[in-house]
Amino acid sequence: LELYLILLSISKPKAGLRADNTAVPVGGSVTLTCSVNPSPSSSSSSSSSGWKYYWYRDGKSYKRVTNEQISVSEGGRYSCRGGRGEPVYYTEDSESVRIVSNRPxxxxxxxxxxxxxxxxxxxxxxxxxxxxxxxxxxxxxxxxxxxxxxxxxxxxxxxxxxxxxxxxxxxxxxxxxxxxxxxxxxxxxxxxxxxxxxxxxxxx
Missing domain, CATH: 2.60.40.10 (Immunoglobulins)
Structure with a gap:
């Protein structure tokens, strides 16, 4: 009797992060948008809904929000990831974006x-x-x-x-x-x- 072990490699989708500006304007804020890109092994439609978004600033959890879009007025290095299901299935983290504050x-x-x-x-x-x-x-x-x-x-x-x-x-x-x-x-x-x-x- 021969047993064969088949390893299935499925890459996780990766979160993408976009900022409408990298410097906080005086008295204003910067809008950050997180999205989930489909992995090569999944269809684009599978990544279009059901995600919550988890935000990080300087490597630490940033506010308890799960919105796709947030506004920030503090400088720092921001990143995000998506999660859905129970137990939660997480995407890979996005690339980080550095936001510069004008606070002296x-x-x-x-x-x-x-x-x-x-x-x-x-x-x-x-x-x-x-x-x-x-x-x-x-x-x-x-x-x-x-x-x-x-x-x-x-x-x-x-x-x-x-x-x-x-x-x-x-x-x-x-x-x-x-x-x-x-x-x-x-x-x-x-x-x-x-x-x-x-x-x-x-x-x-």
Missing amino acids: VVTLYPNWSEIYRGETITVRCEIHGGDTEWDYEWETNSIRKPPKQNEYRIGSASSSNSGNYRCKGRMKSSQHKTTEWSDSVTLNVSCKIFQPDYLCCTNI
Whole structure:
């Protein structure tokens, strides 16, 4: 008696992902559309209905929605896959699409954990996504205020520069259109270890 083992190789269908834009417009969103492409071994009609769609952002599950189309306003790397039936049969994941947000990010250069009095540091407001020209607005509780530019260079840091900094951008071509405020970044200027406190707190 001879037994023959026949292995049937059936490739899974793969999800496809399409974005109507790769940069989030000011105050707007980007529309992502997920679809299921038929596998070579299946007919196109078999992939046209019954699918739910599962969304991922930066490799993690993104919202509990199963719609074919979603709108996003956050930057990140998005992907999707389809699933149907019980138990759920999943497609292969789509290729990922990188969406760039125009929400500003405040950074410190150098990004040291401690800044001492007299050191040089730059506070920078960075907005990604396209060639848009921006005017910059800062909000801080420090004594000294940054200029309305994307970069604030502090040549000799003092206690008056300590505080929280956040920024937003305003489009030069359309002043009523602004980004969201960035997250705040804290700058804390300390005395040097060998320097008395009264010297650090003076000459602000």
